[in-house]
Amino acid sequence: MSKQEIAKEKNTKKFSILMITAVALALTAFQLYTAGVSLLGAWIQRDIHLVFILVLTFLIFPLSKRGKSDQATILDGILVTLAIASGLYIIVFYQEIVMRAGSYTTLDTIFGIIMILLLLEATRRAVGWVLVFIAGFFLIYTFIGPYLPGLLGHKGYGLERVVSQMYLTTEGIFGIPLGVSANYIFLFIFLTSMLEKLGMGEFLLRLAMSLMGRFVGGPAKVAVLASGFMGSLTGSAVANVVGTGTFTIPLMKSNGYKSHFAGAVESCASSGGQLMPPVMGAAAFIIAEFLGIPYIEVAVAAIIPAVLFYISILFGVHFEACRLGLKGLPKKELPSTREVLKEGWYLLLPLVALLYFLGVVQYSPIRSGFYAIVTMFIVSFVSKDTRLTWQRFVDGALAASRNTIMVALACATAGLVVGSINLTGVGLKLSSFIISLSGGYLWIALLLTGMIAIVLGMGLPTSAAYIVAGTMAAPALIEMGILPLGSHLFVFYFAIISAITPPVALAAYAASGIAQDDPMKIAFTACKIGVAAYIIPFLFAQSPALLGQGSFVSVSLALITAIIGVAALAGGSIGYFVNKAVFYERVLLIVGAFSMLYVGIYTDLLGIIAIGLALFTNIRRGQKQVVNIGKSVEEM
Incomplete structure (x- = not known):
């Protein structure tokens, strides 16, 4: 390559970076203005948001894997022009x-x-073929209805009607999912991106180290706690694994955990972050919009399921550490909790402000997010190390814009699916089909719904998987007596844990690169550690108390029995309780766990008896082993 060609390539690269930065800053300015000054009409707001996202996608992502992601081509320039033109057409x-x-x-x-x-092209580049195929299938379905037999048949629609539904209404591309992205998601991603630039990630990791590092199997518990903290901010299992796993996985391995177990702990803990209030994943905001309820109600309802998720993982890593005889980290190697909080307490103030405006003042998420961002700007000047500079702002805007692309495109493309379902009326038919297939048994309908969400979640972002599965299956659960919020959280939950479910298990693949182990081995181990996570959704779907609904006594009782159940299930799965558990003790623990997890006084009594018997024999056997070891020592 000649010097002129090299110089030309460098100039092209610089121009591409300059264009991406300019668009990212323009998107940030637009979102902050509409959040804090004047929100535009729904259709216009979503249209402008999507145009920005499309332009960024064509500038950042190459036409093919073999292309250069930092250099836009002439074709990309044409696509950018068309995106702006099709967006401007609506505005003009x-x-x-x-x-x-x-x-x-x-x-x-x-x-x-x-x-x-x-x-569809932008989605192919940034998200992948799976969502494109699903959206394409539903679009084709709108045309071929008259040629389909039985349940799937409908009268069919012409090109003009289908295109107008998708493009010229708020029931297609510009529907509720994209509205959530345009109004809320960018703001929250920008907030967390800026906090990350200010050092929030390191602060939360040090805080987790100071709180959990000294306990048995401390590094693994640090991973669980840190991933829970960070997952609520990032909203992405893979990003969470990469962000915290780079530190926690090597730390776990150095403490004695096997590499596949270390990767499994991180991938499992990272997956649950989207369920953790206050921020949660993008789909939580979509749930609030679908149901027409304040976001804070979704966040409050998710607290107990999120706590149970992480308690189950903590029990799993604790029992595994005890089984392997692993200890905590030396106190001298750990930071002081007081010192950590003293150095970075102010970084928590934006999240406190967010909770205050959401829960106490009860502002909308968009206004609450804006005030949290203002708080973040102010507190950044508490220390010179976190002081907001222009470069940090630019970096935060770029990170937020990049991280929003996949979510926004998933929401917009899922809008094509939702629009097709609403246009053809197939949603009601699918709900009836699920009810019919379940034979009227609720647990079978729940099982079918969970499987649909997991399968979709294997190839789609969580938000898209939830939207598609929720549109098809949640109405069936509601019709069978499940509360609307419980039904949608059920779908959301399974869309989340698809990240650790083989054979795809994206979080496990992300962890395998850091742990240097087989991703499938990591995925199956993650399922073993988080086995209770697959049971928890069935509990809160049938027990409103686990969603915080009901009297204080009923909620407390449901929570206590659920904690005992997930602890016993983790012990039976790992093979350790107070001491190493033999086969019949593991059976008793698992039977007792399922009995405790099933709502009912008789099942709770059965569970207490089974777990109590397992605990009694486990302790007695351990005492006999200690006595036998003592006799052996004396004889020596």
Whole structure:
């Protein structure tokens, strides 16, 4: 390559970086303005948001894997131009389109087709083929209804009707899912990205070290706690694994944990972060919008399921550490909790502000997120190490823009699915099909729904998996008597834990690169550690008390029995309780666990008896082993 070609390539690269930075800053300015000054109409807000996302996608992601991600091509420039044109068409002709609703022109159809094709191409680049195939299938389904037999048949729709549904209404691309991305998601991702730039990740990791490092199997418990903290901020299992696992996995290995177990702990703990309030994952905001309830209600309902999820993992790593005879880290190697809080307590203030405005003042998520960002700007000046500079702001805007791309595209493309389902009415048919297939048995309907969410979650981002599965299956659960919030959280929960479920298990694959071990071995071990996580959704789906609904006594009793159940299940799965458990003790623990986890006084009594018997024999056997060891020593 000649010097001129090298210079030209460098200039092209610099121009691409400059363009990406400019668009990211423009997107950030737009989102902050609409959040804090004046929110635009729903359709216009979502349209502008999507155009920014499409432009960034074509500038950042290459046409193919073999392309260079930091250099846009002429084709990308054309796609950027078309994205801007199709977005501007809605803004320029907004009043005219609204006034002639139901009567659409040729230009409407042309620009609608362009927008749909651009969205699918952008989704292919940033998210992958799976969501594109699903959206394409549902789009084709809208046309071929008359040719399908039985349950799947419908009258069918023409090109103009389908395109107008997807492009010129808020029931397709610009539906509720994209509205959540346009209003809330960018703000919360920007907040967490800026906090990360200010040192929040290191602070939370040091805090977890100071709190859990000294206990048995301390490094693994640090991983669980740190991943729970960070997962609520990042909203991504894979990003969480990469962020915290780089430190925690080598630390666990150095403490004596096997590499596959260390990777499993991190991938399992990272997956649950999206369930952890106050921020949670993008789908939690979508749940609130679908159900028409304040986001704080979703966050409060998720507290007990999230606590049970992480308690079950903590029990798993504790029993494994005891089984292996692992100890905690020396006190001298650990930071002081007081010193850690003294150095970085102010970094928690933006999250405190977020909770205050959401829960106490009861502002909307968009206004609460804006005030949390303002708080973050202010507290950054407490220390010169965290002081907000222009470069940090630019880096935060770039990180937030990049991290929003996948979520926004998943929401917009899932809107094509939702729009197709609403247009054809197949959603009601699928709900009836699930009820029919379950034979009227609720637990079978729950099992089918969980499987659908897991399968979709293997190939889709959590938000997209939830939207598709929730649209199809949640109505069936509601019809069978499950509370609407419980039904949607059930789907959301299984979409989350698909990240550790073989054969795909994206979180396990991310951990395998750090742990240097087989991803499938990590995935199956993660399932073993988090086995209770697969049971918890069935509990809160049928017991509103585990969603914080009911009297204080009923909620407390449900929580206590659930904790005992997940502890026994972890012990039976790992093979350790007070001492190493033999086969019949493990059976008793698992039977007792399922009895405690099933809501009912008689099952609780059965569970207490089974677990109590396992505990009694486990302790007695351990005492006999100590006596036998003592006699052997004396004889020597």
